[in-house]
Amino acid sequence: MDESKLNEITAMFEEKLSKAATVSDIETLKVDFLGKKGHVTSLFKEMGKVTAEDRPAFGEKINRVKEKVESGIKEFEKKISDKAVGEKINRVKEKVESGIKEFEKKISDKAVYEKINASYCDVTLPGKFHEIGHRHPISSTIAEIVEIFGRLGFSVSEGPDIETDYINFDALNMFDWHPARDMQDSFYAGPNAVLRTHTSGVQIRTMLKSEPPIKIVAPGRVYRLDEVDASHSPVFHQVEGLLVDKNTNFAAFKGIIASFCREFFGADRKVVFRPSYFPFTEPSAEVDVECISCKGRGCAICKNSGFLEVMGAGMVHPNVLKNGNIDPEIYRGFAFGMGVERIAMLRYAIRDIRDFYMNDLRVLAQFR
Numbered sequence: 001m002d003e004s005k006l007n008e009i010t011a012m013f014e015e016k017l018s019k020a021a022t023v024s025d026i027e028t029l030k031v032d033f034l035g036k037k038g039h040v041t042s043l044f045k046e047m048g049k050v051t052a053e054d055r056p057a058f059g060e061k062i063n064r065v066k067e068k069v070e071s072g073i074k075e076f077e078k079k080i081s082d083k084a085v086g087e088k089i090n091r092v093k094e095k096v097e098s099g100i101k102e103f104e105k106k107i108s109d110k111a112v113y114e115k116i117n118a119s120y121c122d123v124t125l126p127g128k129f130h131e132i133g134h135r136h137p138i139s140s141t142i143a144e145i146v147e148i149f150g151r152l153g154f155s156v157s158e159g160p161d162i163e164t165d166y167i168n169f170d171a172l173n174m175f176d177w178h179p180a181r182d183m184q185d186s187f188y189a190g191p192n193a194v195l196r197t198h199t200s201g202v203q204i205r206t207m208l209k210s211e212p213p214i215k216i217v218a219p220g221r222v223y224r225l226d227e228v229d230a231s232h233s234p235v236f237h238q239v240e241g242l243l244v245d246k247n248t249n250f251a252a253f254k255g256i257i258a259s260f261c262r263e264f265f266g267a268d269r270k271v272v273f274r275p276s277y278f279p280f281t282e283p284s285a286e287v288d289v290e291c292i293s294c295k296g297r298g299c300a301i302c303k304n305s306g307f308l309e310v311m312g313a314g315m316v317h318p319n320v321l322k323n324g325n326i327d328p329e330i331y332r333g334f335a336f337g338m339g340v341e342r343i344a345m346l347r348y349a350i351r352d353i354r355d356f357y358m359n360d361l362r363v364l365a366q367f368r
């Protein structure tokens with residue numbers, strides 16, 4: 001037995017070890033070299049062939065081969081297991097890293113989304129609709145009446161809602177016996193104060209504070225002790241008119257009123273002046289306009305007359321001029337008064353005066 005066999009086995013082991021890559025490779029190596037029939041084990045079996053003298057030295061040499069094989073295997077096993085642990089650690093690390101990355105992405109996606117959201121404006125969306133208020137049909141009717149008379153040279157004058165009974169009645173030639181003075185027709189606000197029953201008192205106030213020529217319209221609220229129904233309200237509106245000048249007359253008055261009616265109700269409307277009575281005008285007239293609804297043919301609205309009564313009017317009574325400090329020998333005047341609700345109803349074919357006051361937007365919104 002020589003040493004070349006030992007070297008051969010060592011070399012063979014080193015070569016195989018260098019090619020080993022897996023745990024099963026190393027298992028094979030273990031069996032092949034250290035197993036019962038392994039290369040190293042079989043070396044010990046040859047101990048008998050060595051002389052007793054050489055035996056210890058030979059045994060030591062075999063042991064060194066054995067140790068080399070064992071340590072080679074151990075080293076490899078350690079390498080393998082280090083690698084496995086490393087891989088395991090790496091896998092954990094990757095998992096942690098990808099988890100963090102994913103979370104960061106989610107967070108930043110959210111931040112970006114929120115940023116976009118905060119400044120986002122979809123220009124294709126329909127605009128937000130804001131309701132805008134508008135004039136009440138009574139206000140716009142008054143505005144229109146005032147505007148038409150404005151073009152005819154009339155300015156606006158106003159008086160108080162609470163009026164003295166002197167101005168509301170006496171100064172207008174309505175004596176104590178006049179039926180309109182009956183408690184049932186007016187709201188008394190004190191011993192000598194009434195809620196004005198018409199705007200005619202503004203005639204007196206205007207005459208008292210200004211010199212002729214006078215040319216005014218006076219819109220305002222008036223009050224009467226009426227039960228509410230389709231055509232009556234205890235509060236409604238009138239527009240009063242007054243013209244006082246040296247040379248005015250009934251013809252001038254007819255001309256002004258006719259041109260107003262044509263402006264307001266329509267250019268082709270017929271206008272009729274019907275004799276009437278008011279204590280504060282003489283002569284007095286009621287003004288009728290051809291029915292808007294049937295154009296004079298006769299219908300329910302005009303009660304088959306073909307005409308609608310739109311205002312009371314007349315030449316200012318001399319007593320009224322006197323009460324206004326105006327000399328009836330020098331000046332003449334004409335006056336008129338119209339109910340705003342009434343003419344708005346006629347114009348817009350509204351059948352119930354209460355529609356103006358119920359504040360039902362379905363009604364009011366039609367008068368934008």
Ligand code: PHE
Pocket residue numbers: 197198199200240278281312313314335336337338
């Ligand atoms: N004041 C009267 C009324 O309330 C209307 C009117 C005004 C009549 C001016 C003639 C002159 O009915």
